[in-house]
Amino acid sequence: xxxxxxxxxxxxxxxxxxxxxxxxxxxxxxxxxxxxxxxxxxxxxxxxxxxxxxxxxxxxxxxxxxxxxxxxxxxxxxxxxxxxxxxxxxxxxxxxxxxxxxxxxxxxxxxxxxxxxxxxxxxxxxxxxxxxxxxxxxxxxxxxxxxxxxxxxxxxxxxxxxxxxxxxxxxxxxxxxxxxxxxxxxxxxxxxxxxxxxxxxxxxxxxxxxxxxxxxxxxxxxxxxxxxxxxxxxxxxxxxxxxxxxxxxxxxxxxxxxxxxxxxxxxxxxxxxxxxxxxxxxxxxxxxxxxxxxxxxxxxxxxxxxxxxxxxxxxxxxxxxxxxxxxxxxxxxxxxxxxxxxxxxxxxxxxxxxxxxxxxxxxxxxxxxxxxxxxxxxxxxxxxxxxxxxxxxxxxxxxxxxxxxxxxxxxxxxxxxxxxxxxxxxx
Numbered sequence: 402x403x404x405x406x407x408x409x410x411x412x413x414x415x416x417x418x419x420x421x422x423x424x425x426x427x428x429x430x431x432x433x434x435x436x437x438x439x440x441x442x443x444x445x446x447x448x449x450x451x452x453x454x455x456x457x458x459x460x461x462x463x464x465x466x467x468x469x470x471x472x473x474x475x476x477x478x479x480x481x482x483x484x485x486x487x488x489x490x491x492x493x494x495x496x497x498x499x500x501x502x503x504x505x506x507x508x509x510x511x512x513x514x515x516x517x518x519x520x521x522x523x524x525x526x527x528x529x530x531x532x533x534x535x536x537x538x539x540x541x542x543x544x545x546x547x548x549x550x551x552x553x554x555x556x557x558x559x560x561x562x563x564x565x566x567x568x569x570x571x572x573x574x575x576x577x578x579x580x581x582x583x584x585x586x587x588x589x590x591x592x593x594x595x596x597x598x599x600x601x602x603x604x605x606x607x608x609x610x611x612x613x614x615x616x617x618x619x620x621x622x623x624x625x626x627x628x629x630x631x632x633x634x635x636x637x638x639x640x641x642x643x644x645x646x647x648x649x650x651x652x653x654x655x656x657x658x659x660x661x662x663x664x665x666x667x668x669x670x671x672x673x674x675x676x677x678x679x680x681x682x683x684x685x686x687x688x689x690x691x692x693x694x695x696x697x698x699x700x701x702x703x704x705x706x707x708x709x710x711x712x713x714x715x716x717x718x719x720x721x722x723x724x725x726x727x728x729x730x731x732x733x734x735x736x737x738x739x740x741x742x743x744x745x746x747x748x749x750x751x752x753x754x755x756x757x758x759x760x761x762x763x764x765x766x767x768x769x770x771x772x773x774x775x776x777x778x779x780x781x782x783x784x785x786x787x788x789x790x791x792x793x794x795x796x797x798x799x800x801x802x803x804x805x806x807x808x809x810x811x812x813x814x815x816x817x818x819x820x821x822x823x824x825x826x827x828x
Contacts, residue, residue: 474629475601486510487538544807631673649674720749
């Protein structure tokens with residue numbers, strides 16, 4: 402793939418940044434094709450600079466409206482957390498927010514990225530691309546699957562290339578502890594990020610909100626994110642926009658009532674707030690105990706005490722099986738804690754007897770099926786969570802099916818598990 406598109410894409414983005422013109426949307430493309438984009442004349446007047454479609458992994462894709470004010474704020478808070486602007490390796494398509502963020506950070510920071518959008522987990526191609534970075538500070542954003550595959554049998558050249566990065570941001574999906582510890586053990590500066598298209602990408606690093614970001618918990622522990630990086634809303638979907646976005650209470654009056662976005666007359670001093678689909682827990686920690694290379698301070702807190710977010714699952718991951726509530730996310734984490742399991746996916750499928758039947762897809766860390774691994778998994782889940790949380794059916798896979806952005810293909814996995822559960826046979 403020629404990189405002629407890259408300069409044109411940066412120029413097109415610069416035009417939207419500087420002028421009142423239609424926002425851009427980067428399009429999904431077939432493998433081997435250069436990225437493409439189009440002007441969204443229908444979104445002119447919304448205040449957006451870019452329209453980003455979600456992956457649609459759990460339903461109909463949404464069209465997220467991102468202003469340049471939000472993109473610039475995201476770029477600046479990222480640079481503040483990472484110790485300054487730098488040169489980026491673009492290893493994710495710009496149709497996804499993580500790839501778009503690399504382009505916008507490059508524009509704001511005045512640097513030129515290096516593009517690697519094909520065979521991103523080929524050690525030689527990755528090493529060659531990383532070696533083209535010449536700035537003093539170098540960064541890359543990857544999904545965990547990319548790093549997992551790169552580290553399967555890393556050469557010395559690849560390890561040297563990875564160690565040249567001042568930070569390797571991992572996002573788009575949870576990073577399991579085994580991968581994170583393995584990467585840290587190889588002296589790689591990895592940072593787990595949390596964010597989404599609606600926040601211009603990652604805005605929480607290793608659990609700590611970036612400067613200017615406020616993290617709160619709503620009803621039942623739903624994660625709420627506020628700050629200048631929050632999107633304008635969804636294009637041509639006012640009902641969903643009203644459900645997911647609001648003006649947060651003024652920092653000077655934190656007990657005041659949130660405002661709907663259309664209540665524009667009285668939002669001075671307020672930040673946009675996005676109601677995520679994730680559940681979490683908040684704690685505080687002394688700054689001296691923070692174990693991350695990101696220089697985070699946390700909005701609204703002193704330099705001595707910083708807030709920390711732990712994402713515990715999704716609001717839609719609570720399953721009711723036999724009248725008992727269980728968490729699909731907690732079951733997944735428990736499965737992945739077993740040394741034989743590299744990856745897992747857990748869902749509930751409709752069942753006449755149980756209401757929802759807990760089912761799981763697992764990828765073993767080795768090709769062996771020896772021993773009583775599934776019995777061990779059942780016992781582990783029963784002991785750590787509850788007997789009700791034990792999956793009624795397992796699918797043993799060579800790897801989880803992925804969307805082009807590297808996230809697990811939830812729809813394909815659920816359909817696969819539904820078919821397998823209907824036959825009623827475990828591996």
